[in-house]
Amino acid sequence: xxxxxxxxxxxxxxxxxxxxxxxxxxxxxxxxxxxxxxxxxxxxxxxxxxxxxxxxxxxxxxxxxxxxxxxxxxxxxxxxxxxxxxxxxxxxxxxxxxxxxxxxxxxxxxxxxxxxxxxxxxxxxxxxxxxxxxxxxxxxxxxxxxxxxxxxxxxxxxxxxxxxxxxxxxxxxxxxxxxxxxxxxxxxxxxxxxxxxxxxxxxxxxxxxxxxxxxxxxxxxxxxxxxxxxxxxxxxxxxxxxxxxxxxxxxxxxxxxxxxxxxxxxxxxxxxxxxxxxxxxxxxxxxxxxxxxxxxxxxxxxxxx
Amino acid sequence: xxxxxxxxxxxxxxxxxxxxxxxxxxxxxxxxxxxxxxxxxxxxxxxxxxxxxxxxxxxxxxxxxxxxxxxxxxxxxxxxxxxxxxxxxxxxxxxxxxxxxxxxxxxxxxxxxxxxxxxxxxxxxxxxxxxxxxxxxxxxxxxxxxxxxxxxxxxxxxxxxxxxxxxxxxxxxxxxxxxxxxxxxxxxxxxxxxxxxxxxxxxxxxxxxxxxxxxxxxxxxxxxxxxxxxxxxxxxxxxxxxxxxxxxxxxxxxxxxxxxxxxxxxxxxxxxxxxxxxxxxxxxxxxxxxxxxxxxxxxxxxxxxxxxxxxxxxxxxxxxxxxxxxxxxxxxxxxxxxxxxxxxxxxxxxxxxxxxxxxxxxxxxxxxxxxxxxxxxxxxxxxxxxxxxxxxxxxxxxxxxxxxxxxxxxxxxxxxxxxxxxxxxxxxxxxxxxxxxxxxxxxxxxxxxxxxxxxxxxxxxxxxxxxxxxxxxxxxxxxxxxxxxxxxxxxxxxxxxxxxxxxxxxxxxxxxxxxxxxxxxxxxxxxxxxxxxxxxxxxxxxxxxxxxxxxxxxxxxxxxxxxxxxxxxxxxxxxxxxxxxxxxxxxxxxxxxxxxxxxxxxxxxxxxxxxxxxxxxxxxxxxxxxxxxxxxxxxxxxxxxxxxxxxxxxxx
Numbered sequence: 001x002x003x004x005x006x007x008x009x010x011x012x013x014x015x016x017x018x019x020x021x022x023x024x025x026x027x028x029x030x031x032x033x034x035x036x037x038x039x040x041x042x043x044x045x046x047x048x049x050x051x052x053x054x055x056x057x058x059x060x061x062x063x064x065x066x067x068x069x070x071x072x073x074x075x076x077x078x079x080x081x082x083x084x085x086x087x088x089x090x091x092x093x094x095x096x097x098x099x100x101x102x103x104x105x106x107x108x109x110x111x112x113x114x115x116x117x118x119x120x121x122x123x124x125x126x127x128x129x130x131x132x133x134x135x136x137x138x139x140x141x142x143x144x145x146x147x148x149x150x151x152x153x154x155x156x157x158x159x160x161x162x163x164x165x166x167x168x169x170x171x172x173x174x175x176x177x178x179x180x181x182x183x184x185x186x187x188x189x190x191x192x193x194x195x196x197x198x199x200x201x202x203x204x205x206x207x208x209x210x211x212x213x214x215x216x217x218x219x220x221x222x223x224x225x226x227x228x229x230x231x232x233x234x235x236x237x238x239x240x241x242x243x244x245x246x247x248x249x250x251x252x253x254x255x256x257x258x259x260x261x262x263x264x265x266x267x268x269x270x271x272x273x274x275x276x277x278x279x280x281x282x283x284x285x286x287x288x289x290x291x292x293x294x295x296x297x298x299x300x301x302x303x304x305x
Numbered sequence: 306x307x308x309x310x311x312x313x314x315x316x317x318x319x320x321x322x323x324x325x326x327x328x329x330x331x332x333x334x335x336x337x338x339x340x341x342x343x344x345x346x347x348x349x350x351x352x353x354x355x356x357x358x359x360x361x362x363x364x365x366x367x368x369x370x371x372x373x374x375x376x377x378x379x380x381x382x383x384x385x386x387x388x389x390x391x392x393x394x395x396x397x398x399x400x401x402x403x404x405x406x407x408x409x410x411x412x413x414x415x416x417x418x419x420x421x422x423x424x425x426x427x428x429x430x431x432x433x434x435x436x437x438x439x440x441x442x443x444x445x446x447x448x449x450x451x452x453x454x455x456x457x458x459x460x461x462x463x464x465x466x467x468x469x470x471x472x473x474x475x476x477x478x479x480x481x482x483x484x485x486x487x488x489x490x491x492x493x494x495x496x497x498x499x500x501x502x503x504x505x506x507x508x509x510x511x512x513x514x515x516x517x518x519x520x521x522x523x524x525x526x527x528x529x530x531x532x533x534x535x536x537x538x539x540x541x542x543x544x545x546x547x548x549x550x551x552x553x554x555x556x557x558x559x560x561x562x563x564x565x566x567x568x569x570x571x572x573x574x575x576x577x578x579x580x581x582x583x584x585x586x587x588x589x590x591x592x593x594x595x596x597x598x599x600x601x602x603x604x605x606x607x608x609x610x611x612x613x614x615x616x617x618x619x620x621x622x623x624x625x626x627x628x629x630x631x632x633x634x635x636x637x638x639x640x641x642x643x644x645x646x647x648x649x650x651x652x653x654x655x656x657x658x659x660x661x662x663x664x665x666x667x668x669x670x671x672x673x674x675x676x677x678x679x680x681x682x683x684x685x686x687x688x689x690x691x692x693x694x695x696x697x698x699x700x701x702x703x704x705x706x707x708x709x710x711x712x713x714x715x716x717x718x719x720x721x722x723x724x725x726x727x728x729x730x731x732x733x734x735x736x737x738x739x740x741x742x743x744x745x746x747x748x749x750x751x752x753x754x755x756x757x758x759x760x761x762x763x764x765x766x767x768x769x770x771x772x773x774x775x776x777x778x779x780x781x782x783x784x785x786x787x788x789x790x791x792x793x794x795x796x797x798x799x800x801x802x803x804x805x806x807x808x809x810x811x812x813x814x815x816x817x818x819x820x821x822x823x824x825x826x827x828x829x830x831x832x833x834x835x836x837x838x839x840x841x842x843x844x845x846x847x848x849x850x851x852x853x854x855x856x857x858x859x860x861x862x863x864x865x866x867x868x869x870x871x872x873x874x875x876x877x878x879x880x881x882x883x884x885x886x887x888x889x890x891x892x893x894x895x896x897x898x899x900x901x902x903x904x905x906x907x908x909x910x911x912x913x914x915x916x917x918x919x920x921x922x923x924x925x926x927x928x929x930x931x932x933x934x935x936x937x938x939x940x941x942x943x944x945x946x947x948x949x950x951x952x953x954x955x956x957x
Contacts, residue, residue, distance in 0.1 A: 152735050236733065257733070283336075
């Protein structure tokens, strides 16, 4: 039960104020989810390097978790380039070029893994968009795209690890934010688990991330993966997905969850409510559209300067 | 001409200003709306409000009389429940545009989102562009005009009204059909378009209800009714009730419907006892004056709290399920005993409002009888999500009770088997509910407490959501809650018992730290002052009584409430039957019963050594059965049974 927002700047390689834009949009729909806020930010990648973020909590418990992470990293001979303890998380950039899925599943046993990617960094914590920004300095982030989420917990806990965005465990750089409920969750999850996938939480939204990652792994385009997700998933959903180079949305056939998009030459912005989009353009009446039920769309970022 | 700039004036303040200018007859321009929600809600004066940009959810909602112009788009729930007046939107409207309108004219120059015109009753909704999924869903009346394409499943489960489509009709919803357009209707449509300066020279297809689902195909045969207290008989497997049930189902080939609540045995407050020897209870009628029974709730967000002379309210029962006379007797009794009355689903009658001192106004998914004027007259507002008798389902009112008078107050066609929608058009999740609650607060200037009625299912999760959504109080209804009509299987087998419900609710509120903030009014099989005290000990602030109140007022518990020919004149709309109901006499009976409840509460309060019933706590209770102990975590102490029985003989 939530609000979602995403933005992609089409006309720049990496210099747009994505962090600030996401904070404004999420603050605009904070009434939809006061419990926690999260951001998927996409940095320029450096070949051979991986960004990892763990949720470690505070104090002695956190010290222990960080030590465990470091030990696991050394087992994999992943050299730490930089690391940082911030808020309830531990962020580390390492040199690594082995089997990512095995590495990720193993790192999962060291501490609660928030994200792994060449460019993806998921920041999420309890509180509103501005609270999370105060701790993690999301506003400083510049890039081409990102997605975010505000959460009202209905069935699971109010905790950083239960917040969105969700990373597709084991797959670099894929993340989703979701508003709604997947009703055939267990059936779909069992199917994916049989194929060797690992789930971090019991949250239905994580399923969407893993489902899409599985499709992408088999060479399906993001657009086609979204199309098949509408066929395969039951329930009410509006979700956004992001990869290193693309963002996209899918909306269920019942149109039970809201979504509005705004597009011009420079940006594509999507949010649960127009009030979030309007935050980007105060005082302006926007030409927006509401995606039709059962549809999806994707946008690719510009890859040349 | 006044102007309001929403970049500096918060919406709450702006709405107060809009109403003030409205009263002065001054038109208003709204600048920098930036798609904010709730602009103009609750306005009841015929002024023009021009919104210079886009508006968010519930623009022009809960209004009567004004003219709104929106320069660009609007969010969900445009003109929600608008009675008269008009809205013109120059851009697109999101989902459920024109939801539950009752006479308004709503014109959208662009496209409309899904479920446009859901449960609309009267008036016109025009989309100059395309409609989306399920346009005209469950509409009861009025006109929906779509100049573009219809979108899928147009007219799904519509009951009345007409849909006119100029573009392509994608496919028809359940129980909708295409018919020829009479020439004079075309002229009416063209006149409407001309009035709003919409150029058009195409042709229309007309969609109406096909009439296949408005009535159950076969009525139940007449059999000798088995009264409620026999229906709950001894044998759990073969008994007279089972025999009757098989016989009737063999005739009708579907589920059965009856009144009242769950009859099968289940853990209840009677499985608890007070942990003290209450044999010394004084038979002194004056002891009521020795205790302070006053009870208050609903002020969490600054509204005027409901103030009761004791921790008892009348449970929601509709005018429709009950006759106007029965509702009147309840209202009078509630005033005489200084407790609150509740409208139930069918709207607020003038007489009922005049007789009741305090009344809670219930808002259901069908918005039957819901309007801004009665909201403003209420002492409490209640968003019904579900009820204990039939969690997850809407109300049922069989055709015999859907008389022209009932149809009029509810805004529906007469003579149908009314199956009210089970889901609110605008509440598909906790996130939407936040915005809905805010709409009610904005429309009534934050004066009136807003509560939520929950049928006991997943209470722990539901209560936490209710707390986060900011409700002022909870009306929690256990599985033993009764109703005027529901499927028997649902009555007997869906939900959790009242005892489990209150325990889970209190646990959940304590987990989130909301126990002090959000009081619970417990209902579902609360018979008397003894049950009331047990409910209070478990953590309720007050209780609601429905079944016991109508029994006090003459009900014979024959379970035939749904049929419509109630012999006592309570559950009927037939004037001949209603004549049998003597309002002043029954009002006095209900009042005397409530005073008996008051005495029981006072006596128990004194016997337990308190001066106020709210001082009672879990420490005063034990469980008499292992099941009740497991549910409540109270000590299992069957040795108190004999003492309890002795006490009950004395106290009743």
